[in-house]
Amino acid sequence: MKIAVVAPSCTLHPEAAAAVEAIAARRGGVELAIHPQCFASDGHFAGPDIQRLAALREMMADQSVDAVWFARGGYGSNRIAEAAARDLPEAARSKRYLGYSDAGFLLAAFDRAGLGVAHGPMAQDVLRNGGEAAITRALDWLVDSAQAALEPGLKPGARAMAFNLTVLSSLVGTAIEPDLTGAELIIEDIAEHEYRIDRAMFHVTGSAAVRRCASIRMGRMSEIPANDPVFGSDAEAIVRDWCARSNIAFGGLADVGHDAANKVVPFDLAQD
């Protein structure tokens, strides 16, 4: 089992790479190939677009690679997502792809292209409090398809999709907008003010494409900055309100978020 790690947005911290390699070595039965591009740096990004795209495409086309694991979030995968999903080599179709947060741009583009994507922990999550559990969960899913790694509310055979709310908002109306028809949509976010959560919920639930989803469940909305004045509502009430306004069923809470407890959401559980 060979897992390639690439960084389509920001640079992977070397100590995170070392820690994840140590966990994989202790586990055994898995070869972790951390692409040198993960440590490249060009302003905000882990190398220029062309370098990030080339590393990703190289691993997608490599027949010896069983899974492509996104190193971390940040910002930037949207800049290469459409190109990464174009003219796919056959070898790209037999792999799993795992990530979340900014990597949601790639999840959306790759899911549209028929690839097997999942929303879940990334390599740099090892640096979080309790991060080893997140890495173990990711490997359990990638290597063993462990059911215990899955978000517990997923329904076998039903389509589910999970996104960072702000990333989903940035996908609405683009060429890589996800096809949410009939899917359970799970959203999460981090470090966004309540007024921004409210605005993003206005936006995504106002989209005809999003309204085709079966329901919305809310993952964790963490590290919400203070609102001045006090907003007058909290994240769950905001999500419930916009679901009600747009006639989308609210399905309750989901066990995903920017933390070590973040569970795995394969976009098409029936195919796994």
Place this chain on the structure above:
Amino acid sequence: MKIAVVAPSCTLHPEAAAAVEAIAARRGGVELAIHPQCFASDGHFAGPDIQRLAALREMMADQSVDAVWFARGGYGSNRIAEAAARDLPEAARSKRYLGYSDAGFLLAAFDRAGLGVAHGPMAQDVLRNGGEAAITRALDWLVDSAQAALEPGLKPGARAMAFNLTVLSSLVGTAIEPDLTGAELIIEDIAEHEYRIDRAMFHVTGSAAVRRCASIRMGRMSEIPANDPVFGSDAEAIVRDWCARSNIAFGGLADVGHDAANKVVPFDLAQD
């Protein structure tokens, strides 16, 4: 000439109201009717949705009112914009509507409904450094259709539309998405990181609806917070880059922004 001021998002500061009333009184020939709703407060907003909507609709339906001037931005007009533009009373059609920033949600919805909207200074701008000039410019436009108030690059007879970039991003794909076909699109923003400007530009230029515009001009992108690491590009380079990627003509800079110099952009100059 009677101008009604309503606050569809956040509460108007009383000192701003007094200062604007003083400017209007010195000017003469204009009656400023600051609706009491401007001073209401409900968490983040100038009163609950129903109160803000009622005040706006009341002024839209009032035959004695010649113009509706939005008190300020902040956040919240999106929550009432679609309802405000529905089943319009005839009196709403003979008025001008002026505002920007968060009020862009109303500009979009009202323009779609055939009302005469313009992007330009709001009452609370009086509190800015040099703010009296902004108020004078707004009144010059509303009362006298003064050409000197207009953004100097506008082409008579050509359609132009101006939006806060983040607001436009939140409009893409919704029922009140602006019809940009053939229009010159002017964008501005405030207090957004470069990575957020980049992400918003990815989003709006990735929209088929936005790609129908004739060109994009960039107003001021002000108070950009520091990026860590240094982003590697500046706002103008970001806007130019996404215009090039999406085959939208970049038309240069525009004299609009979150400041006292903010010029007026009527969405349909030919009709004025």
